[in-house]
Amino acid sequence: MVEEEKDGEAQAQEETTNLVVPWMRAPVDVSHVDSCSLETLPSLHPRLKEALEKMGISSLFPVQVAVWHETIGPGGFERDVCVNSPTGSGKTLSYALPIVQTLSSRAVRCLRALVVLPTRDLALQVKGVFDAIAPSVGLSVGSAVGQSSIAGDIAQLIKTPKLDAGICYDPEDISQNLESSAVDILVATPGRLMDHINNTKGFTLEHLRYLVVDETDRLLRESYQEWLPTVLKLTQASDDGLFPSSTPFVPSAFGSLQTIRRQSVERGFKGKPYPRLAKLALSATLTQDPSKLIQLDLHHPLFMTTGATRYRLPEKLECLRLICETGVKPVYLVGLLKALEGEKCIVFTSSVETTRRLCKLLNFFGDSMIKAKEYSGGLNQAVRSKEIKAFRKGDIKVLISSDALARGMDVELVTNVINYDMPQYPKTFIHRAGRTARAGRDGRCFTLLGDHEVRRFSSLLKKVGNASCPIYPIPPDLFAPVRAIYEPALAKLKESVEPIAPKRGRQVGFKHNSRTTNSQTKRNKATSEQA
Template sequence: MEEQKLRSVPVLPWMRSPVDFSLFEECPLDLLPFLDSRLKVPLHNMGISSLFPVQVAVWQETIGPGDFERDLCINSPTGSGKTLAYALPIVQKLSTRAVKCLRALVVLPTRDLAIQVKEVFAAIAPAVGLSVGLAVGQSSIADEISELIKRPKLEAGICYDPEDFSLELQSSVDILVATPGRLMDHINSTKGFTLEHLCYLVVDETDRLLREAYQSWLPTVLRLTRSSDESFYPCASNYLPPAFNSLKTIRRFGVERGFKGKPSPRLMKMVLSATLTQDPSKLAQLDLHHPLFLTTGKRRYQLPEKLESYKLVCESKLKPMYLVALLQNIGEEKSIVFTSSVESTHRLCTLLNFFGDLQIKIKEYSGLQRQSVRSKTLKAFREGEIQVLVSSDAMTRGMDVEGVRNVINYDIPAYIKTYVHRAGRTARAGQSGRCFTLLREDEVRRLKKMLQKADNKCCPAYSIPSSSIESLHVIYTSALEKLKETVELETSRKRKIGFKSSRERKGNKTNHSKE
């Protein structure tokens, strides 16, 4: 039945014969061909001594014999090292040309993920004289502009025509990591901001970025780069190494005759996701050039190799107590609890913190919070000051927090795609991890069918002793009462703020009418 469903989905011809990067072996940095020696120190400082299979495969297709002849579509499990897979070759490529202009753009769907990716680039780029910028709306647009655009130096005593300044404006960064909305802000209103020299475009978390329009950022970027000066694009023959014998070559041949080894005046693209879409109409938006598909195995949905999945069956009204008992069993291990919405996240976190002295520090992480609050919470979680994050799906995509041992689905995800991204917060980079899902009896079959899509047929029940649940009844009743009072207080406060804002708006209208 599953095979019939898979056959009914149209698959693009180039996706039918992918490069299986699971056939590659890890490669120590000292044996990686053509790696710029200046990059070894920052990589070692990051704790990286060898590249993972997906990183080796991408290196071969960009720095090795592939030499970016084709755009790359990468479907790789969470925690497999996708960020460094594209960051390292892009930094190495750009380091060969001493030109200060914006030549690489990385687009991501959320601020937190963009900040994380920027940190990876910033760790290695300065070693080869490159600078990295961030455009995510974390600070004011004026502050971002001052970081991204270099202003001309003005000599004292000389009168200047303000219109001439725009001719002197130039990029202060070689690489920009951005979210779509803020990227469009700069395209539309920032003087001196241009994509005319862009060589590389990375679309990370592609399926999400293609699903939402984000002010038509993609067609805008493609339109602006099509009219680029071709002289800025690297020629394949200039960079193609004489040999690439140190790596095992597992490539798909058959590039169109007349294309190989010739200059490539085009925007070179890499698109990546743990759940890459196969929808031809969505992929067509990317305008890919002879795309090469890199994936692992035959399944579209891949869970981390060392992930253990468990189900925890309970009644809905008892679910908070089962969660508390589970957290007590887990102890101080770093864990993320996922809910179905930002509202549920807030209420669940508030409730858990009314459960007396759990000896566990629990914090909320959701889209309801300001960016500064989220960043502070994430930092504390990374440093071990917080043991448990209760999160909405704002945390599911790509976020990398070292040492997360457990993921808990308080609410069962609606789709296997969401399960894959949630579970991928643990068992990263070859480490082991566990994913628990709290279920009603009537949801067990649904979880089983969902996991079959990821070829996971083993999801044993996790047992919580009934005595553990019974011991929590009294404190749970008290916690519910406190939660009710808190929610009523918050609702009342919001109404007052809303009423005040309404009166201010009316007052402003009255003042305007008098003027």
Template sequence: MGEEKQGSVPVLPWMRDPVDVALCQECPLDEVPCLHPRLKLALQKMGISKLFPVQAAVWLETVGPGNFDRDLCINSPTGSGKTLAYALPIVQMLSNRVVKCLRALVVVPTRDLALQVKEVFDAIASPLGLCVGLAVGQSSISDEISKLVTVPEYDAGMSFDPDDISLGLQLGFQSKVDILVATPGRLMDHINTTRGFTLEHLYYLVVDETDRLLRESYQSWLPTVLGLTQFNDDHILTVANSFLPNAFGPLRTRRTCGIERGFKDKLYPRLAKMVLSATVTQDPGKLVQLDLHHPLFLKAGLMRYQLPENLESYKLICETQLKPLYLVALLKTLEGEKCIVFTKSVVSTHRLCTLMNCFNNLQINIKGYSSLQTQRIRSKTLKEFRKGEFQVLVSSDAMTRGMDVAGVRNVINYDMPKYIKTYVHRAGRTARAGQTGRCFTLICKDEVRRFKKLLQKAENSSCSDHTLPSSLIEALDATYQSALEKFREIISEERKKSKSISSQSSQEKGKRQKSE
């Protein structure tokens, strides 16, 4: 889906006067106000000695003087430390909890990003005795339930009204986690089917990669979550009830629960929200769905789109049919540095990766990463890439959102992105956490003008020309032609195999229909 055109929709009043987090100074851990000693020690074990500007700004608005009186919308460049920015205050604020209940929910768009976010939470939450859960569909739902909810042994022989969540908790259902990181689809599975799973005690909601999560409904997860957590809002309850299955029963306000010490016959604290992205949408129609409470807009810089401060951008002009050759030559000059190569689609990822591996004596290990692969294969590939077992990862835009791989020195746009939003997320896989990095984009001559116009929409967007030695191109040409021949043979065999499988499937379908 394309990005919204600037000026095509009105900007909400609270977005017109953002707080510039770029003006906030890095803060040494010794100077962070109210930081829990064990949380400080956990950060030091992670090799962290100070908070980045966005982390310090969020801390001051949540734990510090701000006291989380307002919901936060955070627009900060990729690699600026947004995950830790929301994880730190949540762990700090839950550190004194007495009863284990699900208090914080973090919703992210992809499984791989969820796994990464959970790792960050685990590192800082475990030392404070907090438990972090994961709901992403990586394992069976029964396995996830066993890790999220304690089910009473006598449940099977007792009648249980699914409408009465309070009764369920009294019968022995109890959350095993304080914090849950989830993808929206699997979150809805648990809301709709998992007995004892409740959001009644939720204090904090984080929506990471907000623009992507608001672009797709994911079984209407957002109105459902808000309906299950907010109180005294008949409109939200009505909307949420319209999406829930009849078996779930009508939603009630949190005020009626009264099962937790200190809240009997009293209103629960409001649900505090943090929404984040490097490319936050400005569409009021989308943002209003979040029902933000007196939101405060934290933003880095003046322009809407921000590239990492220490990023160097280059364009490499070549003929379209020679792009694979120039890519190989570029990788040769990078001398084994860790790189991510982005293509325009999952099919292009497969084809380019196949072609690259047809080069003889390339001495560069290359693997592909896309949604065509199973989750198990993607996770295995990502793990190997992080360990440095191969140098080049060819990927579709499945890798653009939030993924952090240490040591990625270069990002290469094999296919020029259509939108600045995509460029920002791709380029953000390098130059993270204050490190330096480079982004190369391969383009043909008739794309130069459009590429220049694209970059003008972002801050820190200067882009230099990059040239490769003509001797290197000439030396690789014969190998390139040989690789093309091998590639054509492989693709031809794949097509034959695909046709054969399709034909067998059609025949089997025809036999079933005839039998029926």
């Protein structure tokens, strides 16, 4: 629930100020840009074309074409680029492709592109896109996401050449060249990036040419150890006064910072400077808050968006709703899952605790068609990776998730998204719904509602530009067998969680009253609301 609350607070602040920076008032509408086949895409490297075709890609989506023309084409990356485009519209490839194309023209191994994302899972997904295209033109891609030990990161990121014992080396050459980057492109989360900036010898941003801030609104909302001002300071030109030539500069605010720019090096290589650091900021719900955007220090930014409205759902998404009786929402969920007959579904809840309880409850129904697994921030990385892999392969058809899966994650062939808990804010609805109907495919987003939530949900739909959300008719004969096993399933859930984490004489999430059968039913209803 914390993630939703922060999104809501940020959005409420934006709506209160009602301020929009001038360059956002005249966006480039990429919905007017046509898709483009790889055959006709100007200047595309032949080996990149082959790599894309191996991925099953024969043409680029409008947002990808628009960014290509601004970076590789006539735009020439003279301006920084901000993209507000629906989930599933191809934002990752829109920046990965031009970055790889540009870096391939210079055969020098050093860190020249940095992509920062808020979560490990999303960072690993983005790295997979780079891994599919970068090696075809001789580029190396690394990750720093906290999944492995920092020693494992260093072994991957830093190249330490062996020195011949029979040769005398200049001490300055050794100190400057003993450790160098083993990657051209780094995909990182903010925390692990700062670990390397502060502590890893040989890790440097002095040659950085591209900075990508993906899921910008979330990364700007949270400071993440001041990663952004640190990166921007370390990538400023050496002649701007930041690094005096007389003494080494180690700013105290950055702690034991070892990744400082050498005084004699401009942006580039030994007196051959690159252009300025180019930045790309992307999100399906890009912030319009000037106080947030100013942190990026953008250079004549170009704003690309899709359509006239700020929020936009995937083009082929169908929104549907179910009105549920009080206290028996799980019955409606199970009835819906049975009606969908084994289609891939992600069920979103509002918290880690609800995710865990609901997953257990569904499995206590004993229906093999709706065997569910949990995906949430309450699980460690290894378990999350295992569950998402099984879901992608189709071994799992129902994934119960907190909003840990809502942002950016691309899970193949997800037919349905189900909001078990109604999202409280438009941003949350946009990101959840965007797990389906991706890349031009069809998809459905169901929302389960109590009577008291109908009006508020209608208001939310207007904010995301969707006025139509009919009631989904579930055949009545599906409910009878579900209701028959609902109470026993709830009882099993209570037994499974009651011994866990007692607090001051009572069990979390249950009301204690064991005098009558009616009291048992009331307890089960309370458990149902928790689930």
